[in-house]
Amino acid sequence: MTGPEIDRLIQLLARLPGLGPRSARRVALHLLKRREVLLQPLAAAMTDAAEKVQPCSQCGNLDTIDPCAICADPRRDPSIICVVEEVADLWALERARIFAGRYHVLGGTLSALDGVGPEDLNIGPLLGRARQAAVREVVIATNATTDGQTTAHYLTDRLADCDVSVTRLAYGVPVGGELDYLDDGTLAAALKARRAF
Amino acid sequence: MTGPEIDRLIQLLARLPGLGPRSARRVALHLLKRREVLLQPLAAAMTDAAEKVQPCSQCGNLDTIDPCAICADPRRDPSIICVVEEVADLWALERARIFAGRYHVLGGTLSALDGVGPEDLNIGPLLGRARQAAVREVVIATNATTDGQTTAHYLTDRLADCDVSVTRLAYGVPVGGELDYLDDGTLAAALKARRAF
Numbered sequence: 120m121t122g123p124e125i126d127r128l129i130q131l132l133a134r135l136p137g138l139g140p141r142s143a144r145r146v147a148l149h150l151l152k153r154r155e156v157l158l159q160p161l162a163a164a165m166t167d168a169a170e171k172v173q174p175c176s177q178c179g180n181l182d183t184i185d186p187c188a189i190c191a192d193p194r195r196d197p198s199i200i201c202v203v204e205e206v207a208d209l210w211a212l213e214r215a216r217i218f219a220g221r222y223h224v225l226g227g228t229l230s231a232l233d234g235v236g237p238e239d240l241n242i243g244p245l246l247g248r249a250r251q252a253a254v255r256e257v258v259i260a261t262n263a264t265t266d267g268q269t270t271a272h273y274l275t276d277r278l279a280d281c282d283v284s285v286t287r288l289a290y291g292v293p294v295g296g297e298l299d300y301l302d303d304g305t306l307a308a309a310l311k312a313r314r315a316f
Numbered sequence: 317m318t319g320p321e322i323d324r325l326i327q328l329l330a331r332l333p334g335l336g337p338r339s340a341r342r343v344a345l346h347l348l349k350r351r352e353v354l355l356q357p358l359a360a361a362m363t364d365a366a367e368k369v370q371p372c373s374q375c376g377n378l379d380t381i382d383p384c385a386i387c388a389d390p391r392r393d394p395s396i397i398c399v400v401e402e403v404a405d406l407w408a409l410e411r412a413r414i415f416a417g418r419y420h421v422l423g424g425t426l427s428a429l430d431g432v433g434p435e436d437l438n439i440g441p442l443l444g445r446a447r448q449a450a451v452r453e454v455v456i457a458t459n460a461t462t463d464g465q466t467t468a469h470y471l472t473d474r475l476a477d478c479d480v481s482v483t484r485l486a487y488g489v490p491v492g493g494e495l496d497y498l499d500d501g502t503l504a505a506a507l508k509a510r511r512a513f
Contacts, residue, residue, distance in 0.1 A: 122380040128365045131358040136346050137339050148404050149333050150362065151369055151378050158366045161328040165359035168325045168344075169351050181348050183319040207345050 179224030
């Protein structure tokens, strides 16, 4: 019904997260109707990103320079490393502007179900970094999911013989959260970790 | 937080229909993690489409050849033209494999609210085509929305002095539809257009 060029564009768009065949067709038409203002700039931006963006050899963040802008920034505290699962988590922390140390991106979590073992994650380099004299603390900021927690425990074990304090994010009621809508696990964690007023 | 290349990619992705800033970030990371298998092929497919795909000068369909594959296909009946709002509607009819005539894409609907008048739509060429001796019927397949219906009525008036029969799609209960879930307008149309068993 359509030419092979359009079909191929739709097929590739349908492989993006959150898009199916129907929304891929919609996106393809949207792009083809906006050739100059959207389709060509987006194609150029993708080509540009594909050529220039690469993982940072130190922390695993994605950037056009290596080491990445965060690892290369002398204003950032080199004594504290925040371990995250994915670059998306690093971006989330950076958007919040709450952390001034360095990061380490694991590239996933341990998962028996998906066959992801320690050798599949960016763990060896983390241990190397944790042994550097300048590093005093490793904050494990994996997700509060089963796999994230398993990975956090594994990392804690592996980091035990490095001379660093290993910490994790606090669990509790999210700011703005209503107790009535929270799950039992969160409530239990919040009660257990209660603080003096 | 990220390089200008990644920021620009995210900004452009966020302008696609159905994507917001959050899902654009997700898509960008998905692409950057799959450089060879997805990012580069998609950039190439977009560049390719931007260069080759164009509207058909006869019917307004999008294709890499002009006239488009449908207009150029000698097996398709030239005596019947199906008028649709957008290329997406043409694709929907083609997917259903139910129509063997030619199409005419209006490029939208009349809309007083959005300031779309007859001169903004592909109407003049439609009248030219309808006056050709070979054309005997024009099926108006605009959407069953207020704007689609307004456009259909306007087209019927304009086509009155062409020597063609002007028809429209039937209204009624959609196949598989349950009466309990249908709106009053559809039920009224279905009752009014009832047929002998």
